[in-house]
Amino acid sequence: MFFLGGTVVFFLVFLVLSANTLSSGIPRQTHADKVSQAVIDGKILFDENNCMGCHTILGEGAYYAPELTKVVDRRGAGFIKAVLTSKQPWTLSGRKMVAYGFNDKEASDLIAFFTWIGEIDLNGFPPEPDLKK
Amino acid sequence: MKYKSQKVAYMFFALSIVLLLLQIVYGFIMGFAHAGFDGLHDFIPFNTATATHKNLLVVWLLSGFMGAAYYIIPEESQRELVSVPLAKLQFWSLAAVGVTAVIGFHFNWWEGRKFLEIPRPLDYLVVVNVLLFLGIILVTLFKGKEKTTTAMVLAMGLFFAALLYLPGMVWFDNQSVDSFFRWWVVHLWVEGVWELIMGGILAFLLIKLTGVDRELIEKWLYVIVGLTFLSGILGTGHHYYYIGAPKYWLMVGGIFSALEPLAFLGMALFALAMYRKGEKNHPNKIALYWTLGSAIVSFAGAGLLGIAHTIPSVNIWTHGTLITAMHGHLAFWGAYAMIVIAIITYAMPLMTGRKLYDRPAAHYAFWLSNIGMIGMTTAFAAAGVAQVYLERKVGMSFMDAQKAIEVHFWILIGAATLFTIGIIYYAVNFFQHGLPTDEALVKE
Numbered sequence: 261m262f263f264l265g266g267t268v269v270f271f272l273v274f275l276v277l278s279a280n281t282l283s284s285g286i287p288r289q290t291h292a293d294k295v296s297q298a299v300i301d302g303k304i305l306f307d308e309n310n311c312m313g314c315h316t317i318l319g320e321g322a323y324y325a326p327e328l329t330k331v332v333d334r335r336g337a338g339f340i341k342a343v344l345t346s347k348q349p350w351t352l353s354g355r356k357m358v359a360y361g362f363n364d365k366e367a368s369d370l371i372a373f374f375t376w377i378g379e380i381d382l383n384g385f386p387p388e389p390d391l392k393k
Numbered sequence: 394m395k396y397k398s399q400k401v402a403y404m405f406f407a408l409s410i411v412l413l414l415l416q417i418v419y420g421f422i423m424g425f426a427h428a429g430f431d432g433l434h435d436f437i438p439f440n441t442a443t444a445t446h447k448n449l450l451v452v453w454l455l456s457g458f459m460g461a462a463y464y465i466i467p468e469e470s471q472r473e474l475v476s477v478p479l480a481k482l483q484f485w486s487l488a489a490v491g492v493t494a495v496i497g498f499h500f501n502w503w504e505g506r507k508f509l510e511i512p513r514p515l516d517y518l519v520v521v522n523v524l525l526f527l528g529i530i531l532v533t534l535f536k537g538k539e540k541t542t543t544a545m546v547l548a549m550g551l552f553f554a555a556l557l558y559l560p561g562m563v564w565f566d567n568q569s570v571d572s573f574f575r576w577w578v579v580h581l582w583v584e585g586v587w588e589l590i591m592g593g594i595l596a597f598l599l600i601k602l603t604g605v606d607r608e609l610i611e612k613w614l615y616v617i618v619g620l621t622f623l624s625g626i627l628g629t630g631h632h633y634y635y636i637g638a639p640k641y642w643l644m645v646g647g648i649f650s651a652l653e654p655l656a657f658l659g660m661a662l663f664a665l666a667m668y669r670k671g672e673k674n675h676p677n678k679i680a681l682y683w684t685l686g687s688a689i690v691s692f693a694g695a696g697l698l699g700i701a702h703t704i705p706s707v708n709i710w711t712h713g714t715l716i717t718a719m720h721g722h723l724a725f726w727g728a729y730a731m732i733v734i735a736i737i738t739y740a741m742p743l744m745t746g747r748k749l750y751d752r753p754a755a756h757y758a759f760w761l762s763n764i765g766m767i768g769m770t771t772a773f774a775a776a777g778v779a780q781v782y783l784e785r786k787v788g789m790s791f792m793d794a795q796k797a798i799e800v801h802f803w804i805l806i807g808a809a810t811l812f813t814i815g816i817i818y819y820a821v822n823f824f825q826h827g828l829p830t831d832e833a834l835v836k837e
């Protein structure tokens with residue numbers, strides 16, 4: 261009985277918190293009003309090509325290629341465009357990306373998506389390297 | 394074996410073993426790619442390999458759970474399955490969907506959502522397939538003479554697992570919302586309803602293998618199910634710390650997920666206590682090894698290695714690094730892979746009438762695979778700690794840090810080789826049992 265009651269109570273708490281997260285928390289922290297058509301098209305490309313199968317984004321995905329949450333801050337739009345439009349497998353280090361050879365519109369949609377992602381309030385993730393000299 | 398229809402379990406078990414072997418192949422492809430050898434890149438890029446590795450894992454575990462249900466439910470409810478032809482149809486459709494999905498991954502046909510890569514049209518087929526499976530199991534259970542707690546927990550786990558597949562089938566424009574619901578599937582599966590499936594199989598095996606009273610075992614089972622839900626539901630919050638969700642999840646997720654290991658501790662203590670109390674005269678010792686092993690290794694992989702990175706102040710450093718892969722391997726292995734192997738090891742001699750459990754190969758399989766997996770976990774741990782330190786603490790770029798930790802992937806490959814030899818021993822021993830036969834039926 262204790263377990264059943266506890267489960268029901270915690271389940272309800274979970275639903276209430278989830279409803280709050282979805283209705284106000286996430287929209288505020290992700291600036292949902294800035295999700296433009298370009299951002300959505302970028303996300304569709306990101307999804308259809310399973311970029312998460314090599315990269316992480318918001319810290320989720322595979323651990324083979326750079327975290328993309330702050331990629332716009334780190335690299336700038338021009339660099340990213342070069343990566344995305346490259347006809348050869350992109351590599352600086354020897355580890356290869358798939359050569360997608362995206363056109364200009366596709367590249368700029370993905371950049372819009374990364375720009376939006378980069379502005380999300382992630383409660384402090386990714387942390388500042390605290391041992392950096 | 395007491396009922397003829399239990400034999401269908403064999404097909405599911407065989408599929409499990411074959412897909413496990415295939416999963417390992419893709420694991421090696423990724424291991425070598427991490428070590429700097431991505432020669433297959435043009436044909437099997439890393440994202441194809443990883444989607445295949447993870448989905449084969451999920452499909453072979455589900456196939457194992459289904460086989461377990463087809464074996465356990467008739468025995469517990471004391472009647473034949475309601476329909477063997479339908480169960481066979483369900484088997485072939487499961488195999489067909491699985492194979493189609495995996496082939497699709499090689500042709501850029503998928504959804505880019507970790508663990509849920511199966512594309513939408515196939516999702517609908519999965520739903521039909523699982524409904525058929527649940528129909529057969531539930532009708533059998535309700536027409537049966539007995540509704541034991543063990544059978545009910547197993548059936549409930551399977552039912553909720555099916556229900557929780559649905560939130561993974563909706564498209565969201567907002568990446569954070571997408572991630573939010575992805576965890577309703579992934580987390581509430583492995584740290585919720587799959588634990589019921591594991592608990593049900595574990596209870597069944599302990600009843601059979603130790604001879605301890607069902608009543609006592611089912612009391613424990615009840616407590617474990619309770620602990621799972623009390624901690625696991627709000628524990629979902631440990632995935633909501635850093636994805637654009639509110640800060641209160643740091644508190645809620647931190648506290649409740651830190652309690653989740655209790656359910657796994659419960660299972661380990663329970664299995665050991667029953668073992669001590671039991672008669673120890675069941676001849677299939679190796680099945681008991683896998684059963685106890687599962688309870689113990691799941692506590693290590695899910696419980697200890699889970700709590701190692703679930704506290705928000707730790708997770709902010711380790712989130713999305715190889716530390717997660719370290720935990721993912723040992724947790725999946727201990728909790729779900731080993732329990733599936735345990736039920737297969739228990740059931741095969743009874744279905745085929747061939748008592749191959751004393752063979753050295755059966756013992757090599759157990760020890761090599763476990764030692765190998767612990768070695769792999771250690772290699773991921775070393776790589777993960779170094780990655781966190783170099784990339785997150787010192788501020789080295791991602792790729793520079795990856796170059797620096799390449800060596801750990803050679804260790805990973807070495808340990809994975811031991812693991813694989815163990816699994817090959819297991820597979821050979823499995824297929825040497827031959828096919829199940831009615832001659833193995835026993836009256837009790």
Ligand code: HEM
Nearest residue numbers: 322323324417420421423424717718721722725726730809
């Ligand atoms: C024996 C050979 C194996 C090797 C070499 C291997 C290697 C790998 C590698 C390199 C990754 C990718 C990490 C990344 O994202 O960069 C991975 C992911 C994964 N593997 Fe394996 N693996 C093997 C067997 C297994 C087994 C037997 C299981 C399950 C019991 C398993 C479960 C997983 C899971 C759950 C992930 C995703 C982890 C995460 O993203 O956190 N693997 N594996």
Ligand code: HEM
Nearest residue numbers: 583631650653695699700702703712713717721724725728
């Ligand atoms: C058998 C049970 C479990 C299995 C199979 C399992 C498996 C996994 C896998 C595969 C992931 C990566 C998921 C993804 O990125 O999509 C993960 C993440 C995680 N798990 Fe578990 N887990 C289990 C239990 C636990 C428990 C009991 C805890 C806590 C005490 C825990 C804590 C975590 C945390 C904090 C993460 C997020 C890591 C990150 O931020 O990157 N897990 N788990």
Ligand SMILES: [Fe+2]
Nearest residue numbers: 580584629631
């Ligand atoms: Fe979780």
